[in-house]
Amino acid sequence: MASTLAPPLLPTLRRLLAQPGLQLRLLTAEPALPTHALDQSVEWVHSSDLADPTPFLSAGQVLLTTGTQFAETTTDDYYRDYVHRLTARGITCLGFGTEVVRAGTPDALVEACLAAGLPLVEVPYDTPFIAVARSAGDLVAELRYARNTWALEAQRAISHAALRPDGLSNILSELSRQLGRWVGLFDAGGALDRVFPRDVFSGADASPALPRVQAEAGRLLRRGHRAGTTLEQDGETLTLQTLGRRDQLRGVLALGDGAELDQASQQVVTSVIALAGLALEQNSTLDRARGHLRSGLLQALIGGDRPLVQSVSGELWGALPAEPVRVAVVAPPPERLDALAELLELRVEESPGHLFFAREGRQILLVVDLAAGPLLDDLVGFGLHVGVSDRSDYRTLPHAVAQARQALERAREGAAGLVEFEVISRQGVLAFLARTDASEVGRATLRPLSDHDAAHGTALLTTLRVWLEHNGQFGPAAAELAVHRHTVRARIGHAEQLLGRDLGTFHARADLWAALLAAD
Template sequence: MAPTLRRVATIAPLHLVVLAGRERLDRPVRWVAVSELEDPTPFLEGGELVLTTGMRLADADAVPYVSRLVARGAAGLGFGVGLSHGAVPPSFVAAAEAEGLPLFEVPRDTPFIAIGKAVSELLAAEQYEEISRAFAAQGRLTRAALQPEGVEAVIDRLAREIGGWVLLLDETGAVRHAAHVTGHVTGHVTGVTGVTGSAAGTAGGREPGWAEAAARTLEPELIRLRRTPTLSSVALAGPDEHVIVQPLGRRAFFAVGSSRPFSPTRHTIVNAAGSLLTLSIEQERARGREQRAAEARVRAAALSLLLAGEVGAAEEALAALSGKPGRQAGPPARKPPQPPQLPRGPLSVLACAHADVDLDDLAEALPCFTAPRGGLLVAITPAAEAEAIAEIAGRHGRVGVSSPGVVTVEGSADDTAGRVAGNVAGDLAAGLDQAERALASATPAKPVVRFPDLAGQGLLSLLDPAAGASFAAALLAPLREYGSRADLVESLRAYLTCNGHWDAAAQRLGVHRHTLRYRMRRVSELLGRDLDDPAARAELWIALSL
């Protein structure tokens, strides 16, 4: 905030005398301009204290001169005496009083430069104070970010710093956290969001649901920020409210509102809070990814124990996953938590392959026991729910489903001894084998394949399942282990399906035919087989089908 005329008038060494406009002395002074022109307004921006000795001014010039200064937005007029005029002409005093323009008499012994220096020092001190306030606020926001509640603490602190309200929104626009300072917020988001709230300063603050209502009406601005990545923020202003909306990375937003316009210092505070919130949210996501990776390792170990027949030990390992979840950057997971124990009753096994979806993300979407294994996601689910879960998994990749009830586990959910019917380890291994066989036949056009659907496939049905699977795994292993982003197995499948026609196979994969030619050369080199040899093609097709 710039110093006021009243503050300048109180500087004793300047000996300024107020002659007119005393009721307007609270106007801010943004600069001092010295001019002896009859019309200095073309060289003014507004907010200046204009100083003149009246060298070219006569009584008749008083009204037009003062009127032009007022129209231009000058803060006040200082009239130097002792040179051109022995005293300030009464006509200028009257005109200034009539226009409400503060008028000072500047004595002969007070040089104009002294007034300029005094105002400059006040402006510098004010700017330093503003910067100090901004640094202090940034420090308080940083300390809030270091608190256990992190993001929420920053939101609460920011609301106090700006004396208004703050919303933290997730990527969908839903309210994750909201805060406001009671008694320092306007009663409604008038002219900006159109949300009616309770009056400021009431004991209860805003009406219940004000945050959700504000979030709904801010949705158009969120859409703008999503669609225009170059936009760093959106500023809105109404008669009673000023709002800033900023994205926090790509998965969150925050909105800040106040009854007062945002000064440069308050903008700095809001931007600092935005940086801290972005950092905190990214740290939360990193912690979430680490936690999910750790949980995936536990589930993978539990699956290995189940395949070894150690049902009780597997369930003890899974029980460790029922502890408190880590902090999440966004709303709570919409799916129910994964069961800490293996379900009872008839079970089905699913094998899911998702090239473009993180397996941890897929595991979050499936409401059943899941575990990563060999680049696949294995799901064990009650047989009655297998179809629904396969449909969810099939939306983003390929899924193989075992026969219903291939595994049966009896006993209560608390029975960690794992009383079972039959050989759980053997049945589970068989179910996993069935799911992987079905997965091998899945295609983008038919992403979900069930093992019973494979019956009656001609010559392949005559092969020993275990021997055939072992042969296929060994033959295709070099392709699966190839360290490249290209999926050589799927490329080979498309090439053979299209009977070696480059254009058709490349179109099926969505790549250029030269890219496919290169991949097939790599397949030939890795396998040591000539793909033009019908016998090699037949052998590879059988392996892929198995």
């Protein structure tokens, strides 16, 4: 990753020590300190002579002391404990002011700092602590001004990038360059659309973050609300932000390979989110025009004018799916129609010739080839009910559409999922009729038996079901119920009396079987 063009957030310890007017002297040699110890950020400078000042300090600060808390008889262990408390708190550096309480810096303190890897500097008598604090404050203010200036320049560069051909790619590439971190765009379906630098997820130095970022992008899109989040992955801070309007999300912008964004960086990212959202909205307007064309072509295809549809589709999206095809129908919430249409447009671009789709009212009809299983699974993953027809050719496409809609109605009876018409046809006509509003009729038909069983502890209803399942044969029914066949015969006779029906007729048996299905 190329180095960032943005100035740092905070001054480093090395820069503070280099201020000529302070005359600070490093007592712990740099080679003996941990790598980059002098390149740590300095958040502020604080002074205290308390034996334990850590409750009043925060990580990234420089602590100055005159050593009042140390006596001539102070032991080495005391110094080590003192330094340990500072390093545990995350102090960047310890400064010792000499000639105020004692001459020079205690050797035991130097040794304790070396052992703990804590930079120790000597502050001469002529340098007041307030001068060190003021110098650090000036550096912080200087960098803050520099970052604000950078933010304005970065936004200007990104605005110019938006005017070039393929403005969306150019603004993302410019954002990556300005922040010095990778920038990715995930489409409305949660797939990685583009990333800058382009090789960030390939090669020996590839970022391992893609699977987790993609999963989180998919989660944000499925929620359907504008949102942002940050993740931690192997020490890398990942930032994600949805693009588009509420319930009409166009994608997710992802930033990686860096610390959490500060205010100046966030301003730059916000400008990119606005520009990217605008670009995606403009693409959406074009997609809606394409959608109207698709709807007209679908009607022509169902009407049998396949040559016309094949000609237009071939020019715009590629060939129609090869026969045999299946029809799938989904009915997403109205606020998600646009987002789903965009997802399907992307799938057409990725795999032309495998999918043709169009809106029809509040539904979306898909004509797919036999390799479209993963696409249909994606629709279920977005919390949708999907109805799928049997295999068909284009000549019988209207029948396939009717099958898919019947399958969709069945799918809507449960949680989000996919139902194939083949499943319905295997269950038979009675099973289909029983899934309409016949449940109350079925329960009323069987109530004489259920009421008798409840009142007398009998098993007439169960016996009737098992007997019908065995085609009215008493022997097999008795074997399953573990009773004598004469017991089954007596129960069926009793049921005939309660129901007022002759169960020796096919009509009565079929009617009661349908009632059992409906009651279930």
